[in-house]
Amino acid sequence: MASNAKFNFKKSITDALADKQLRANFKFATDTLRGKRLAVFSDPEETMHLRKVGNGLKRNVLTKLPQLLEQLEAKCKENGIIVHWAETVDEANNIVLDLMEKHSAHKMVKGKSMVSEEMHLNKFLEDQGKLPLETDLGEYIIQLNNEPPSHIIVPAVHKNRKQIAQIFADNIPGVSYTEDTSELLAIARHKLREHYRTADIGLSGVNFAIAESGTLCLVENEGNGRMCTAVPPVHVALMGLEKVVEKLEDIPPLYRLLCGSATGQRITTYFNMIKGPRKAGEKDGPKEVHLIILDNGRSKILADKQLRQTLQCIRCGTCLNHCPVYTRIGGHAYGSTYPGPIGEILMPQVEGLDKKGSLPTASSLCNACEEVCPVMIPIPNLIRRLRDESYDMDGEGVVKGHGFKKSLVETIVWKGWKLTQVNATCNKLMLLGVQLFGNMLPKVGPLKAWTSVRTSPKFARQSLKDLAKKEGIRNE
Amino acid sequence: MSNTSARENIFARLHASSIAGASYAPVAEKWVPAPIEDKAARVARFVELMSAMRTEVHQVKGDEWVGKLQEIMKERGLKNLVYGQNTEISKKLEAAWKGQKDIAPLVPWTADIEEFRDELFEASAGITTTMGGIAESAAMVLWPSPEEPRLLSLVPPVHFAVVKADKIWTSFAEAIEALDWNAKAPTNALLISGPSKTADIELILQFGVHGPTDLIVFVVD
Ligand code: SF4
Numbered sequence: 001m002a003s004n005a006k007f008n009f010k011k012s013i014t015d016a017l018a019d020k021q022l023r024a025n026f027k028f029a030t031d032t033l034r035g036k037r038l039a040v041f042s043d044p045e046e047t048m049h050l051r052k053v054g055n056g057l058k059r060n061v062l063t064k065l066p067q068l069l070e071q072l073e074a075k076c077k078e079n080g081i082i083v084h085w086a087e088t089v090d091e092a093n094n095i096v097l098d099l100m101e102k103h104s105a106h107k108m109v110k111g112k113s114m115v116s117e118e119m120h121l122n123k124f125l126e127d128q129g130k131l132p133l134e135t136d137l138g139e140y141i142i143q144l145n146n147e148p149p150s151h152i153i154v155p156a157v158h159k160n161r162k163q164i165a166q167i168f169a170d171n172i173p174g175v176s177y178t179e180d181t182s183e184l185l186a187i188a189r190h191k192l193r194e195h196y197r198t199a200d201i202g203l204s205g206v207n208f209a210i211a212e213s214g215t216l217c218l219v220e221n222e223g224n225g226r227m228c229t230a231v232p233p234v235h236v237a238l239m240g241l242e243k244v245v246e247k248l249e250d251i252p253p254l255y256r257l258l259c260g261s262a263t264g265q266r267i268t269t270y271f272n273m274i275k276g277p278r279k280a281g282e283k284d285g286p287k288e289v290h291l292i293i294l295d296n297g298r299s300k301i302l303a304d305k306q307l308r309q310t311l312q313c314i315r316c317g318t319c320l321n322h323c324p325v326y327t328r329i330g331g332h333a334y335g336s337t338y339p340g341p342i343g344e345i346l347m348p349q350v351e352g353l354d355k356k357g358s359l360p361t362a363s364s365l366c367n368a369c370e371e372v373c374p375v376m377i378p379i380p381n382l383i384r385r386l387r388d389e390s391y392d393m394d395g396e397g398v399v400k401g402h403g404f405k406k407s408l409v410e411t412i413v414w415k416g417w418k419l420t421q422v423n424a425t426c427n428k429l430m431l432l433g434v435q436l437f438g439n440m441l442p443k444v445g446p447l448k449a450w451t452s453v454r455t456s457p458k459f460a461r462q463s464l465k466d467l468a469k470k471e472g473i474r475n476e
Numbered sequence: 477m478s479n480t481s482a483r484e485n486i487f488a489r490l491h492a493s494s495i496a497g498a499s500y501a502p503v504a505e506k507w508v509p510a511p512i513e514d515k516a517a518r519v520a521r522f523v524e525l526m527s528a529m530r531t532e533v534h535q536v537k538g539d540e541w542v543g544k545l546q547e548i549m550k551e552r553g554l555k556n557l558v559y560g561q562n563t564e565i566s567k568k569l570e571a572a573w574k575g576q577k578d579i580a581p582l583v584p585w586t587a588d589i590e591e592f593r594d595e596l597f598e599a600s601a602g603i604t605t606t607m608g609g610i611a612e613s614a615a616m617v618l619w620p621s622p623e624e625p626r627l628l629s630l631v632p633p634v635h636f637a638v639v640k641a642d643k644i645w646t647s648f649a650e651a652i653e654a655l656d657w658n659a660k661a662p663t664n665a666l667l668i669s670g671p672s673k674t675a676d677i678e679l680i681l682q683f684g685v686h687g688p689t690d691l692i693v694f695v696v697d
Contacts, residue, residue, distance in 0.1 A: 032679050049504050056502025066490040085483040137685055138676035154676060161678050181677050185685055192686060197597055213658055223672035223687025226630050230664070231589075241486070248658050252648040253507040256613070263675070266525070267613040270687075271667035279663055284589035284625040295482075299489035308493075 007335045009358040016329040022158055023328060029157040030320070030327040036264025037318060037372070054257045055376040057250045058312035061242070065302060068211040068244045069293070075214025076291055079276035084292045089119040092294050096121060096203070096236060097128055099290060103234055105130075105200030109192075111218070111225035112136040113205030114152055114315060115238040115294055118337045121203075133199070135192050135224035137185070144171040150331030152338060153262045153317035158330050192224065202228035202286065206239035207314070208254060209291075212247050216291065218272040219258060221265075226272055235286040237274075241293050242311040254314060257374035261316035297350040304398050306385060310345050312375040317342075319369035319379060325362045334359060341369035345382040353390055354401030360386040431463045509612045509647045518611040518644050519695060525614030529670035530683055532692045535641075541694035542572040545636060548692060549580055549601065558583045558595075558602045558632060560624035565605055565638055585625060602632035608643030609695075610651055615669040616693065617651055619662045626664045635688040637668075641697040 016022060041047040061068060073083045086092035092115075100108065108125065110116065110132055122143070125132045134143040138155035142148065145167045149155030156164065161179050168184055169177040175187055204225055208217040216237050218225045229235045245254065259265045278285035302308045320326045320340030331339035336347045336356060344363060347356040360383045369379040391410070392403030420430040438459030443451055450456075512518045523533045534544055549557065559569055561584045573582045583599065585592060604624050607617040616639055620626035629635050645651045648667070652658070657665070672687030683689055 029679055050507050052504035053502070053507040056504060060502065063494065065494055066487055069490070070487075085486055087482045087485055091482055135686070136676070137674045141676065154679070156676055157679075164677055181680055181682055184677060185674070185682050189685055193597065196686075197593060213661070215661070221672070222674050222685045223630055224685070226626075226666075227686055230626050230630065231593075241490075248652060249649065252652070255648070256507075267615050267667065267669045269529075269668065269670050269673055271615070273661065273665040275661060275663050275665070277663075281622040282625065282663060283585065283587070283592070283622060284627045285663060293486075295486045295489075299486050299493060302490060302493035 007355070007358075009333070009335065009362070012333040012335060013329050013362070016333040021160070021163075022330055025158050025160050026327055026330045029151075029154065030322075033154075033264065033318075033321045037261060037321070038264075040260045040264045040266060050253055050257060051374055051376050053253045054314075054374050055312070057245065057254060058314070058375045059309075061245060062302065062308055062311055064246075065241070065244070068246055069241060071211040072209055072214060072244050073293075075211065076276075077214075079214045080279075081214060081216075081276050081289045081291050084290060086292055086294045087296070089294070089296055092119050092238070092292055092296075093121055093124040095290075095292050096238075097125065097130075099234065099236055100125075100130060100201055103200060105234070107131045107195065107199045108133065108201045108203055109195050109199040109224075109228045109232060110134050110139070111202070111204035111220070111228040112139055112155070113203065113238050114337065115205055115240055116203065117149060118240075118296065119238075119294070132203075133192075133195050135195070135228060136220075136222060137188055137224075140188055140192065141167060144168070148332070148337075150339070151317060151320060152315055152340075152342075153320075158332065192227075196227040196231045199228075199232045201234045201236065202230075202232035203236045203238065204229050206237050206243050206291075207258065208245045208251060209239055209243050210246075210248055210251065211244050214275065215248070216274045217251065217255075218270075218274070219255065219268050220272070221263075221269040223270060226270055229272065229274060230285055233286055234288045234290070235274075235277075236290045236292065238292050238294065241295055241298050242313075258314050258316050261314075261318040261372070261374045301349050307345075307349060307382060307399070309377050310342075310349060310382060312377050313342055313346070314375055315342075316374055318372050318374065322368040322372050324364055324366060324368065329362075334362070341379045341383075342377075345377075345379055345386065348386050348401075349399055352401035353386065353397075353399050354404040357386070357390045357401060357404050360390070431465070434459050435461055435463065508649050511646045511650065512611060515642065515644075518646060519641050519697075521611040522609050522614060522639075522644050523695060525611070526609075526670070526693060529614065530673075530691075531670045532690065533695060534693070535695045535697065537697055539568055541638060541696055542568050544694065545603070546572065546576075546579055548636075552634070554580055554600045554634060556581050556583050556600055557636075558585055558599045558628060560585055560604070560621075560628060563605055563621075563623050565603065566623075569603070585628060589625065589627065596627060596631050599632040601634035601636060602628045603636040603638070604629050606637050606639050606643075607655055608645060608651060609639045610646070610648055610667070611644055612647045613667075613669070615648075615667040617655070618666040618668055619655075620664055620666070621662060626666070629666070629668065630687045633684070633688055634690045634692065635668075635671075636692050636694070638694050638696060641695050644695075 084095045122132045134140050141156040150158040165179045206216050207219045277289045326340040336343050344359040363383050365380045389397040389399050389402040390405040420426045607619050609616050671683045671691045673683045674685040675681050
C-alpha cells in the first residue's frame with residue numbers, strides 16, 4: 001500500500017477490528033495455514049535442526065554480501081543475463097520502463113513479486129500508459145478490485161468466496177456471478193492464458209539467486225511464474241539484494257524451510273531455475289533476461305549488527321500467520337507493503353521511524369513470530385530495539401527518523417522516575433504520594449485510553465517496602 | 477542501461493557496512509535427509525507422495541508405457557500429443573504411432589516458439605522425458621533441451637512424463653550430486669511435483685490454474 005504521511009495506524013486498527021467479516025476471513029485463513037505448517041514440520045527436533053541450518057546459511061550470506069553480489073553479477077553476465085542496479089524504487093521503476101520502451105512493449109504479465117509491490121510498479125506503469133497484469137490468482141483478484149495484497153504469500157486472503165465472486169462479476173466483462181471456485185478458476189485461466197500468449201514482456205520476483213552459478217530460483221504452485229518467464233520475448237526479474245545465496249547446495253534446506261513455513265507444503269508444484277536467455281538452438285524461452293537488483297535501504301540495514309538480521313528474511317509469511325495482532329487486524333491495517341511482524345521490523349528501517357515508527361507498537365512481544373521464523377530472526381528483540389530508537393534517549397539511534405517520539409514531557413517524567421529510584425528521599429516521597437493520591441488520579445488522556453480496556457490498579461495504603469519492614473519477609 | 481553510479485553507491489555502502497573478514501561458523505552444519513537405501517522403497521515413496529498431490533502415476537515395465545499412453549489418450553479423448561524429436565522416447569512414440577489411424581495424432585515440436593506458439597496453446601497434451609525423480613519431496617527433475625523445450629511441460633493441459641525408476645533419488649541434495657547439476661544444468665531447470673494448483677480462494681486447493689490440469693507420470697522399470 002502506498003505509504004503516505006497521513007497513515008493513521010490507530011484508526012486503521014479500529015476500523016479493521018470493527019469489520020467482523022474481515023476478522024472471520026483472517027481467523028479462518030491463519031488458523032488453516034498454521035495447521036498446515038505444523039503438519040509438515042511435525043518433528044520438532046528435525047525442524048529445529050533445519051532452522052539452525054537456514055539461520056546459518058543466511059547469516060553466512062550477510063557476512064559476505066558484497067562479495068556474493070559481485071560473484072552473482074559476474075556469473076549472470078557470463079550466462080547472458082543483463083544485470084541492473086537500483087538504489088531506490090524510483091530508479092528500479094525507471095529501469096523497467098526503459099526496458100519496456102526499448103522493446104516497444106505495452107502489455108506486461110507479472111508473476112508475484114513483493115519487490116514490485118514495494119516499488120508500486122503497477123501504478124507507476126499505468127501512469128505511463130502501460131498495461132501491467134498480475135497473473136498469480138490472488139494478485140489477479142485484488143488487482144481487479146484495485147487493492148494491495150493483505151498477506152505476502154496469499155494476497156487475497158482477506159476476501160471470502162462470495163466477495164471474490166462479486167469482484168469477478170463486477171470487473172470482468174461478460175462474467176456473471178458464480179461462487180463455484182472451479183468456475184472462477186476457469187474464468188481466470190481463460191483470460192490469463194490469452195495474456196501470456198500475447199504479452200510483450202514478463203516480470204517475476206526472485207526467491208533465491210545463486211552466486212556461484214548465476215541462477216535465479218522461483219518458487220510457485222500455479223505455473224503463472226513459469227508462463228511469465230518463458231512465454232514473452234523478454235523476462236525482467238526483480239530482487240532485493242539480500243536474496244543472494246552462496247551455493248546451489250544451500251538451496252534444498254532453504255527451499256524446504258520456505259515451502260513448509262509459507263504453505264505447509266513439502267515442496268511447491270514448480271521450482272524454476274533460470275540460468276539465462278534462450279541459447280542458440282533452443283526453441284523457446286525469452287531472448288533477453290534482465291535482473292534488477294534493488295537496494296532501497298537494505299545496504300544501510302546491513303551496517304547494524306543487530307538490525308541486519310532483518311535481511312535474513314526469506315519472505316515466507318509465517319510470522320504473519322502466528323501473530324496475534326496480524327490475525328486480528330489483517331494486512332491492510334498496517335498501511336505498508338510488508339505487514340505483520342516482518343513489516344514491523346522492515347518498514348521502519350526502510351522508510352524511517354518518523355513515517356513507520358508506529359508499526360513496532362503492534363506487538364504483544366509474545367515471541368510467537370520468533371518461535372516459527374524459519375531463519376530464526378529474533379523479531380521481538382528487533383521490535384524492542386526499534387521502540388527504543390523511537391525515543392532514542394541517548395541520541396545514538398542509527399535508524400532514519402530515530403527519536404521521533406521523544407517529547408519533553410515524557411523525558412521529564414522518565415527523568416523524574418529515575419530520580420525516585422536512585423534517591424531514597426525522593427523514593428519515600430513518591431510512595432507517600434501514591435498512597436495518598438494514587439487512587440484519585442483523574443482518568444484523562446493516556447490513562448483514560450489505558451483504562452478503557454483494563455481495570456486500573458488499586459494502590460495499597462501501605463507500600464510493600466513498609467509492609468516488609470513491619471512484618472518481615474515470610475518464607476512460605 | 478545499468479546505472480553505474482547506483483552500483484558504485486550500493487557497493488560502497490555494502491563494503492562499509494559489512495564486518496570485514498567476520499566469517500560465521502554455523503551452529504548446524506548441514507541438513508540432508510537420510511538416504512533411502514532400497515530402490516523399491518525409494519520408488520514406493522515417490523509414487524505415494526506424487527499421487528498424494530493428485531499426480532496420476534503408472535508403474536510400468538520397459539516399453540509398456542507407450543501402450544498405456546495410447547490407452548489414456550483414447551479414454552480421455554485427447555485430440556493430439558506434442559512431443560520433441562530426437563529424444564530417447566521419440567523413437568518409441570513414432571514407432572508406436574506408425575500406421576495407426578484411430579489414435580489422436582502426434583505433433584512434433586520443430587519450429588521456434590514464435591511460429592509454434594498458437595499451435596502449442598491449442599494442443600491438448602504434451603510429453604517429456606525427465607532426468608529422474610526425488611522420493612523424499614516427490615518431484616521430477618526436468619532439464620528442458622533444444623529437443624524438448626520448456627513450454628512442453630507447461631502449456632498443454634495434460635503433461636505426460638517418463639521417469640526411470642533407477643533415477644529416483646532420495647533427496648534434492650542427492651539429485652544435485654548425481655546429476656552434476658552445477659556443471660551441467662541447462663538454461664532452465666525445473667522441479668515439478670504435480671499439476672498446476674492454487675489455494676488463493678478461501679485456501680481451497682484447486683488444480684489446473686495456469687499450467688497443466690493433469691500430470692500423468694510413467695515410472696519405468
Ligand atoms: S521474518 Fe521470518 S517468519 Fe517472517 S516472513 Fe521473514 S522468514 Fe518468514
